[in-house]
Amino acid sequence: MRSDESSLSRMRPLIISFLVLATGVAAVPVFWFLEAEYNRRYPPISFMDVAEEPAILMDGIESYGSLKDFLQKLDARNYAYQVDQPQSQSRRTDKPVFEIVTEKPVFEIVTVDIQAYPHLGSVGQMSVSFFNGRLSSMLFYPAEFDGYLTALQVQIGVEISARLEVRPSDNVRIWSAVDHLDRSYVLWEDARLAQEFDLWMKLYVGS
Secondary structure, three states, rough: OOOHHHHHHHHHHHHHHHHHHHHHHHHHHHHHHHHHHHHOOOOHHHOOOOOOOOOHHHOOOOOOOHHHHHHHHHHHHOOOOOEOOEEEEEOEOOOHHHHEEEEHHHHHHHEEEEEEEEOOOOEEEEEEEEEEOEEEEEEEEEEOOOHHHHHHHHHHHOOOOOOOOOOEOOOEEEEEOOOOOEEEEEEEEHHHHHHHHHHHHHHHHOO
């Protein structure tokens, strides 16, 4: 742990106690503000960790897998694919408290698009996303959506309805919906990585 982080950790309860004693109820919003700033500077997770137990997503593919390993599997099956350029956020940011300047944790999204991916008797376009180098979600557009949905429900043993999330296991989320081009899709994702993504956006977007 860095020395400035350690110092702030030790001083934090003292600062908050002083504010409570000095201003009473007025300290509550100040506490919330300091809490938010502290979490932005020192998030509770690294946004880079790899879980010991990955989730099993579409077609038996595991979450948290690396981009390199996934591309090797596609090459072994002779699938045609395209890797989109990484989408990233600047790591440098100015913080409003005491004019502190710090860095955001790394944020990078890489997407692999496969035009003709077969699954459960259907063929369709699939987009696989990697959040900070870890396979996080799989978006599938089957050519025959109704037939695919029926086969998928039989496989996982859970009924899937539009815009209704299902959880076949603790860390797997699946739902179907329609995109802005009126195309029906099914999304598989690791709930832990989705929560990490949401947390990063909450802490750093607009900061």
